[in-house]
Amino acid sequence: MRLSVQTASDNKAVKQQAAKEAGLHMQDVTGMRILRKSIDARRNPPMVEMQVRLFTGDSEEELYETTKFGFVGDNKPVIVVGAGPAGLFAALRLIEKGLKPIILERGVNVHDRKKDIASLSSRNELKGESNFCFGEGGAGAYSDGKLYTRGNKRKEVSKILALLCQHGASWDILYEAHPHLGSENLPKIVEQIRNTILASGGELHFSTKVVSLIKEEGKVTGVRTEGGQSYEGPVILATGHNARDVYEYLESEKIAIEAKALAIGVRLEHPQLLIDKIQYKNEEGRGEYLPAAEYVFSAHIDGRGVYSFNMCPGGFVIPSMHQGGTLVVNGMSSSTRNGKFANSAMVVELQPQDLPADQFGGNLGVMRFQQALEERLFKAGGGNFAAPAQRMADFVNHRLSKTLPDSSYGPGLVPADLHRLLPSFIADRLAKAFDLFGKKAHIFLTNQASVIAGATRTSSPVRILRDKETNMHVELEGLFPCGEGSGYAGGIIGSALDALACADSVSTYLG
Ligand SMILES: Cc1cc2nc3c(=O)[nH]c(=O)nc-3n(C[C@H](O)[C@H](O)[C@H](O)COP(=O)(O)OP(=O)(O)OC[C@H]3O[C@@H](n4cnc5c(N)ncnc54)[C@H](O)[C@@H]3O)c2cc1C
Structure with missing residues (x-):
């Protein structure tokens, strides 16, 4: 339907118009679902283009497919470094695959991080490990939360949008032509994703900076943290493109990377x-x-x-x-x-x-x-x-x-x-x-x-070289560079998509 902006802003009016166009009586329409909504501003006045599905009788399909997460607390561990979009979506996928994610995050939880960001904005106090780049939710946690991607993986994108809705995002994101979440909503969604991970037996450790990889005969078997702990398992490295110290470390260890x-x-x-x-x-x-x-x-x-x-x-x-x-x-x-x-x-x-x-x-x-x-x-x-x-x-x-x-x-x-x-x-x-x-x-x-x-920080300045088929580092078995910091993905959705692929690859790697 092409509707005036005023009609499109009122769901009852939209339903009435849709019923008329479908030749149905309003009293027979029991539900409506918006499938697509976009503004056509090429002409004056602008119009809204909408596609809706009407329901009659008592059947109404689910808005989105929910994912069930089982308990993986006693299963094989996988180390996920970084709790940005890539780390969090990798963790959710690992749980689906029956693996236990152990997330290590250098920053603090998204709630405390908000206070550090407020003091940066109001008092110009910058905390090295808690700012707009570092902390739970990653670089995207206090953004506009635009959810577009140039890729054409419709099925996986729908899966990510559905997971966001399952964790509290407004379901407008399922049909808006240019969906966005808004900076006040992102932290709440991140918290709910954390709750799912913890309830499923996954782990999330804050203020835990990874400083090196544990390597045995050309194979990565875990990580060491700044505090001296070690964690064992294959490693999804989802540290984003702001973590310059991670690139410095990889270069100093002669782990294959290139300028991008x-x-x-x-x-x-x-x-x-x-x-x-x-x-x-x-x-x-x-x-x-x-x-x-x-x-x-x-x-x-x-x-x-x-x-x-x-x-x-x-x-x-x-x-x-x-x-x-x-x-x-x-x-x-x-x-x-x-x-x-x-x-x-x-x-x-x-x-x-x-x-x-x-x-x-x-x-x-x-x-x-x-x-x-x-x-x-x-x-x-x-x-x-x-x-x-x-x-x-x-x-x-x-x-x-x-x-x-x-x-x-x-x-x-x-x-x-x-x-x-x-x-x-x-x-x-x-x-x-x-x-x-x-x-x-x-x-x-x-x-x-x-x-x-x-x-200056639109995407990664470095690519951590990985194999196209296995998503594993080209030289080091057991290391899966993932998300924006890998140099193969960008944006919230792009990084989350990459995370699903990397978690699947880890699952294959572990048989
Ligand atoms: C202000 C702002 C606005 C943005 N707006 C949008 C937008 O509207 N839409 C969009 O699609 N994208 C947006 N982006 C980009 C988007 O946020 C990133 O593309 C996305 O966050 C990348 O996800 P990621 O998980 O790969 O990396 P990141 O989000 O960077 O997450 C990496 C995480 O790893 C942690 N980490 C780093 N090093 C270590 C270490 N050594 N040990 C442990 N943890 C570590 C970091 O603390 C961080 O939490 C925005 C970015 C910013 C900064």
């Missing part, structure tokens, strides 16, 4: 009203019934992709580094997305060969480049995690901004010449891309928007 391409750039922040005006083609903005508008831009500039990434409508720009003396910005938003600002990363594709080999060559070259840039930006912000920024049109026209627009970024913005701070192969392409995007959507290029540096 990623994308680096800035966070762009506009007034949400301006984005609503562009996308909904309405001077008044989005009105009562439409959600905060999103955008997607991409271009090919001088041989490299430049694109928007991880857009957070109605969201906040946040300080998301884990190391003192560095600065990284990212974005999050609540489920209602009702903040005053719209922010998105705007990034330029970076290949390892784009960097000077003498300075940033080798397996860790891209990671060292990321870190050097983050240190430079921290200094330029004057310490205390203030971020260097420039008005958007000024940035494109190489003009300094004396003042900056209001921003959602807690630690504050400092006017800076971003062409001097960012490498020219990034800054020049961004400026050309903004100019182009401004031609596509004429009020997008504006001095009401801030260009905030820098978005």
Whole structure:
């Protein structure tokens, strides 16, 4: 059905319209399930496209398939390093396979972590092991919780969405075209997943940093922690791409890894009203019934992709580094997305060969480049995690901004010449891309928007080499690099998908 935004916001009205179109009397319709919902904003006014299933009589199918988790407390153990999306979904799958997950997480539980994140945002106090990157729930725990993936594994994606619903996510995520969870809901879902793992006899140890692998004759048989304990079993290494010390360790042990391409750039922040005006083609903005508008831009500039990434409508720009003396910005938003600002990363594709080999060559070259840039930006912000920024049109026209627009970024913005701070192969392409995007959507290029540096952590700078068939490390039996940190996956859903595959591979490995 194509419905007005007002009708689509009222389930009773939707049901009435669906009954009419299906030739049914309202009194015969006993239930309705929404199968698909998306906004068509190409015309004015925007319309909502919906697909629903009506039920008559007393039969109604289940909304989603629930998974039953048996008791595995006495079964074979598998060590899972990291409790991000990859670690948690790997643990759930291991339980399904009759294996006992032992999760080791360097950070604290998601509840205590919230307090550490609050003191980072309000008092600029950064805790090395508890921040936006580290702790239960991983890097995605305080995000927008967008649940899209470019992959086409529909069945597995449905399984992950169903598992999220089973653990408290709103079932809107099953039919929304662009589902998202919101930063206030993610921690509750993570807690419920933890409860399932513990009730099934799995283990989860917080403040337990893994510092080395136990190896016997080319085979990984367990891990050692900073506190001196050891845990035995095959290892799913799901430490994410922020754990630079893990990559340093692998390199020092000559465990096969390689530098990987990623994308680096800035966070762009506009007034949400301006984005609503562009996308909904309405001077008044989005009105009562439409959600905060999103955008997607991409271009090919001088041989490299430049694109928007991880857009957070109605969201906040946040300080998301884990190391003192560095600065990284990212974005999050609540489920209602009702903040005053719209922010998105705007990034330029970076290949390892784009960097000077003498300075940033080798397996860790891209990671060292990321870190050097983050240190430079921290200094330029004057310490205390203030971020260097420039008005958007000024940035494109190489003009300094004396003042900056209001921003959602807690630690504050400092006017800076971003062409001097960012490498020219990034800054020049961004400026050309903004100019182009401004031609596509004429009020997008504006001095009401801030260009905030820098978005350096879009994906892993390293790939931990693994076998395509077995998902096992190419040289070390018993080691399964998994999730975003492996360099083979990205995003919440992408990392969870990878986790299901890795847990299946461990199950096969253990026979
Ligand atoms: C602010 C922000 C917003 C984001 N928004 C979105 C979004 O809307 N949608 C989306 O799809 N993606 C988003 N992402 C990206 C997404 O969070 C990641 O892709 C995803 O979390 C990767 O999952 P992972 O489990 O592989 O790694 P991570 O989530 O990074 O988890 C790794 C875990 O391992 C732990 N760890 C690391 N080293 C060790 C060690 N030595 N010992 C023990 N434990 C260790 C860490 O503490 C961490 O908990 C966002 C990221 C951030 C930071």
